[in-house]
Amino acid sequence: MIRGSRRRAEPDRRNDGPSAYAAGPATVIQADLTIAGDLTTDGAVVIEGTVIGTVNGHKVTVRECGQVEGMILAETAVIEGVVVGPIQANSVTLYTTAHVVGNVFHHELTVQPGATIEGRRPWRPHIDRKQIPA
Amino acid sequence: MFSTGSKSEGDAPATTPAPAGRKGGETSVISPDLKITGNLESAGDIHIRGTVEGDVRSRSVTVGEGAKVTGTIIAETVQLSGSLDGQVEAPNVTVARSAKVHGDIVHQTLSIEAGAHIEGQCRRLDTRKAAPQSSVSPLKSAGESTAAGEKRAVGGA
Numbered sequence: 001m002i003r004g005s006r007r008r009a010e011p012d013r014r015n016d017g018p019s020a021y022a023a024g025p026a027t028v029i030q031a032d033l034t035i036a037g038d039l040t041t042d043g044a045v046v047i048e049g050t051v052i053g054t055v056n057g058h059k060v061t062v063r064e065c066g067q068v069e070g071m072i073l074a075e076t077a078v079i080e081g082v083v084v085g086p087i088q089a090n091s092v093t094l095y096t097t098a099h100v101v102g103n104v105f106h107h108e109l110t111v112q113p114g115a116t117i118e119g120r121r122p123w124r125p126h127i128d129r130k131q132i133p134a
Numbered sequence: 135m136f137s138t139g140s141k142s143e144g145d146a147p148a149t150t151p152a153p154a155g156r157k158g159g160e161t162s163v164i165s166p167d168l169k170i171t172g173n174l175e176s177a178g179d180i181h182i183r184g185t186v187e188g189d190v191r192s193r194s195v196t197v198g199e200g201a202k203v204t205g206t207i208i209a210e211t212v213q214l215s216g217s218l219d220g221q222v223e224a225p226n227v228t229v230a231r232s233a234k235v236h237g238d239i240v241h242q243t244l245s246i247e248a249g250a251h252i253e254g255q256c257r258r259l260d261t262r263k264a265a266p267q268s269s270v271s272p273l274k275s276a277g278e279s280t281a282a283g284e285k286r287a288v289g290g291a
């Protein structure tokens with residue numbers, strides 16, 4: 001467990017994907033930006049604003065002020081904000097402030113106390129985000 | 135276990151919603167490997183380095199080198215260095231030499247660097263002229279249609 005290592009409450013902030021994606025800054029959707037449409041990337045996305053649509057990325061982070069109304073497909077999904085829609089990711093971490101309305105398909109799931117899930121949490125042996133129809 | 139206490143203070147500024155009239159707000163970045171199919175709307179700045187298929191409405195929009203936008207850009211300041219297929223509507227437009235624009239540029243101040251590729255009209259954004267024109271034409275057609283209607287009525291009688 002994480003006991004003793006005292007995991008930082010604030011998760012990694014910016015470009016924290018694999019070094020292969022470190023070519024430029026990760027995509028950041030700021031609080032004042034609203035996207036009505038789908039996002040697709042092989043890198044990392046940090047959402048502090050609003051996305052109404054599907055988000056498909058290697059690492060998808062929804063910050064506390066962020067909101068996604070749609071599906072999240074990722075290798076790693078880090079949720080601190082609101083997600084209205086299903087999440088499909090190998091590794092899913094829901095922080096205290098997370099609120100998910102939808103099913104959380106996962107291989108590894110971490111839920112901090114306080115996070116709320118209105119939906120089921122089905123386990124899957126493997127989730128390939130590229131093979132899930134958006 | 136997890137530290138269940140409140141989050142570190144570093145998160146506080148991010149959680150407060152951005153005030154509309156703030157100065158030099160943070161910039162949303164669309165990285166090169168990202169593709170957005172849909173519209174973007176922001177009160178702040180957007181830096182596009184990836185692909186956007188849709189309209190972009192923001193205070194300031196930068197289309198970086200290698201970026202591709204298909205749609206209309208409406209902003210206060212637009213800086214184009216990438217490729218754009220669509221119209222630009224902004225008081226301040228700057229087109230860099232690496233830019234490729236297929237579409238009209240509606241501006242008040244336009245700056246084009248030598249080498250820029252532009253296919254389209256460059257018009258001045260004039261709110262005084264544009265407004266009456268748009269309001270006059272429907273009136274005119276409405277008048278014509280009523281006149282025609284009268285004529286028809288007279289002919290029938």
